[in-house]
Amino acid sequence: MNKVTLKELFLAVCIISSLSACYTSKIYVVRHAERQDDSADTPLSEVGHQRAKALSDSLYTKGIDSIFVTKYQRTKHTAQPLAERLGKKSEIYDVKQTGSIVERLSKIKGKNVLVVGHSDTVLEIVKGLGTKPSIAKIEHNDYDNLFLVTVNKGLFGKKVTLKENTYGQKTLP
Template structure:
């Protein structure tokens, strides 16, 4: 008889240990000097990188992922330095590699810095449907926030779309 009284408690404990929430902040690199793969950020881009650090410093980020390009790493550097976290690299293509890496990191918050042709695809790979269908070449202020909740009844994924930093002058 006592086992039947303990069964709900046991199920609750088992269920709670499988529950987790991860938030993934996805951005394109900030404004770059030119189209070269080794290009760094402009002064405006460096300001945007600082604005990103200001926006995310209290979001419990525990992982920072960028492509191996200088412009993505420079975008993440202010937050990396502020939080004393390393910047880990992922291949720019295929985006499935970074999506899989994120999905394996349950219960942790991540910053992912990508490119105009990858950030929407990363958000989609995580199970969301961004309202934009394309990131334009001068568009550097998108912040896609994907929340992944793993619970005893399955996984739910939501997307919040914001902008950050000052608008770029045309």
């Protein structure tokens, strides 16, 4: 039996350490589903509840570890079907502090998360994570965007990519 030299042991420890620093995180960012009305803390409409279920169906098998919502009913109710299916509690972030949620998301390593935001914050979050969405604004009646930010950290650096999808029924123009 061969003896392992100190140099070989050191090399093995270095390789294992390097590999443990590698990770892939997937951050799904959506706007809340359709609102019942334009009041400040409106619940979801019936169509919105259907969209929330469609979101749950879309993300149920994606290994979601954490769910972030704002204090408003519409974001909580959008995430609720998925949270219940996964047995997870949603964490509240301050809608007025998108920099804070971006910073928090940037520290997540090797996890998959869902962030439910608002028409005026979703793109700000996606951009804050280092991507460039193809749209400049989410319109008032646009609810079906699903942004997937993938962060790959490897031995040779970090790569951030964006996939833009939709889910549920197509929103009407």
